[in-house]
Amino acid sequence: MHQDFCGGWSSPGLCSEMDPYNGNLLREYLLKVNFTGLSGEEFHFLPNGDGPPRYRILNFKQIHPGKYEWITVGMFENRTLMMDMEKLQFHMNHTLYPDSLCSLPCQFNEAQMFSGKGVLCCWNCVPCGTYQYLPTRHECVDCPLGTLPSDDLLSCVPIPEEYLTYDSTIAIVAMTVASLGFVAAVYTIYIFVKFFDTPVVKASGKELSFVLLIGILLCYGMTFVIIAKPTNITCGAQKFGVGLCFSICYSALLTKTNRIARIFRAGKRTIKRPKFISPQSQLLICFGLVATQLLIGVVWLLLSPPAAGPYYPTRESNQLVCLSAVGLSYMIGFAYPIVLIVVCTVYAVLTRKIPEAFNESKHIGFTMYTTCIIWLAFVPIYFSTASNIEIRLATMCLSISLSATVSLICLFTPKLYIILLHPERNVRQSMVSSKLHYSLKQSTPNSSSLRVDSGTQSDGEIELHQRLKSCGSLSSGFSRSTSATQTCSNGTSISTQTLDSIGRGFDDFDVQL
Structure with missing residues (x-):
């Protein structure tokens, strides 16, 4: 270039034609350069401006036991590969060549994590987690709760909703027990209505007996409400009903035991008849006790409106439940009935020595002792089944039905026995x-x-x-x-x-x- 524009060595330095010089023109002259280097090898530029590729291929191999060296096994020069195959030695196989690449392709459940910024040919394959999917080939992302990765890991699919259904085995058992109890309670009401004016029915405190029977019917009916598919309506019925049915039962029993205790306590102190032992008074006392539970239920519904929603006890579960069934919220509805049970049990203990001729107190006592045992078993089960709402609700249904059954058998079977089998004693x-x-x-x-x-x-x-x-x-x-x-x-x-x-x-x- 200097020769062409400035006359070569006869005119050292840059002449006016090369100052300033043209870079593109200089590049064209450089690409035409070729010479023999100090190593005796020819050098020239490739059309893209690179030097000629020239590589010595080495193989790290064992010379003898305990000694390894890099051995030249080939050359790549002038776009020609020359290999001495006899000198090649691979770790696992002597006949196959290793793959000539930086990274192997990743599996379908692996993300490509590049080795560095701007490095696109080398990467690490990182397996995705059990609950992750691949929106791109380079990132694992967690699936939202209630979903699982698809088989190809390209998306997330919803987990089918689970809830206690009428055709499940445990629900069938609970409904069978409730249905049998409901029929028995209806039959008992029929007998009491039919023999309404007989001495056995009169002497049993028939007003409170009917209140108790209504409470027992509600207890059996709650099973079908609890098993129903969770909706805002059924959830509200559960919150309001689970405590109400028990309150009706045990308010009636508490009123009975309190009345008996007051009658016999007054007999030791005065000749006057105790106050508030008439049927009307007893009903007012009972309804007052029930009204407390009604107030609790209304306030609870206002402060925490009923709602059905998803619950994820485990990563692979999607249960449709009443949100009140999660945690300990239902214990708000059970708190007041538990107080009634405790007080009624105390009265049953206080009246346990009443003579055999007045033995309804003994029947009430046996009812309360058995009820306490049922509830002592139910409470731990309720707390320990937080991860499985279906089992928790089914257990609640059975506990409610068993409590109602105990009251029905202990308090009304002796009366039905006299009315139906020994009418000569019903005088x-x-x-x-x-x-x-x-x-x-x-x-x-x-x-x-x-x-x-x-x-x-x-x-x-x-x-x-x-x-x-x-x-x-x-x-x-x-x-x-x-x-x-x-x-x-x-x-x-x-x-x-x-x-x-x-x-x-x-x-x-x-x-x-």
């Missing part, structure tokens, strides 16, 4: 006789344990009561005697009709045999 004379036998047995000639309220009894009835007090005891006992008269131990004779008349005073207490 006033039989019940009055047992009550008077207890009273006379406990009386002494000077005692006042057999009392009447002078404000409600006639002078003749008061006189008959005084005669019984002076009688001391009946020499023939008072067991189902059908004779026209009864003889006292002092020889005094009292007609059975008279005793029946006196016995009407006991019926005011409606105490079950």
Whole structure:
């Protein structure tokens, strides 16, 4: 270039034609340069401006045991590969060439992580996690809750919703128990209505008995509400109903036990009839107790509106549940019934020594003891099944049904037994006789344990009561005697009709045999 424009070595330095010089023109002259280097090898530029490729191919191989060296096994020069195959030695195979690349292609579940910025031919293959997918070939991304990666890992697919259905085995068991109990409760109501005016029904405190039976029916019905597919409506019914049905049952039982306890406690202190033992008073007390639960339920619904939604106890689960069933929210509805159960159990213990003639307190006591056992078993199960709402709800259904069944069997079976199988015992004379036998047995000639309220009894009835007090005891006992008269131990004779008349005073207490 200098020769062409400046005359060569005869004119050293840049001439005006080369100042300033043209870079593109200089490049054209450089690409035409060729010469023999100090190594004796020819050098020239390639059309793209690179020097001629010339490589010595080395193989790191074992010369003898314990010694390794790099051995020249070939050359690449003038676009020609020359290899001495006899000198090649590979670790695993002596006949196959290793792959000539930086990185192998990644598997379908692996992301390509490049070795460095701008390096596109070398990468590391990083396996994606169990719950990750590949939106691109270079990034693993977590699938949202309620979804799992597709088989090709290109997207996430929703997990089918799970909830307690009517055709599941555990739901069928719970509904079967509830259905049988519901039928038994309806049949009991039918019998009580049919024999409404008989002594057994009257003496059982029929008003509270019907309240208790309604509560038992609601307990059985709650099973079908709990198993229903979660919606805002069914969730609201669950929140409001689980505590209400129990409150109705145990409010009635608490009212009964409180009444019995007050009657016998008052008998030791005063001759006056205790207050608030009439059927109307008992219903008001019972409804007042239930109203507390109603208030709790309404406030709970207002502060925490019912809602159904997804619940993910594990990464592979998608359960449709009432959100109140998650955690310990339902214990708000159970708190007040548990208090009623505890108080009712305390009253059952206090009235456990009431004589056999007034043994409904014993039936209530057995009911409460069994109920406590059921709830002591239910509470740990409820807390330990937080990861499986289906099991938790099914357990709740069975516990509610078992509690209702215990009340139905313990409190109403003895009455149905007399009404249906021994109607001869469902008469006033039989019940009055047992009550008077207890009273006379406990009386002494000077005692006042057999009392009447002078404000409600006639002078003749008061006189008959005084005669019984002076009688001391009946020499023939008072067991189902059908004779026209009864003889006292002092020889005094009292007609059975008279005793029946006196016995009407006991019926005011409606105490079950």
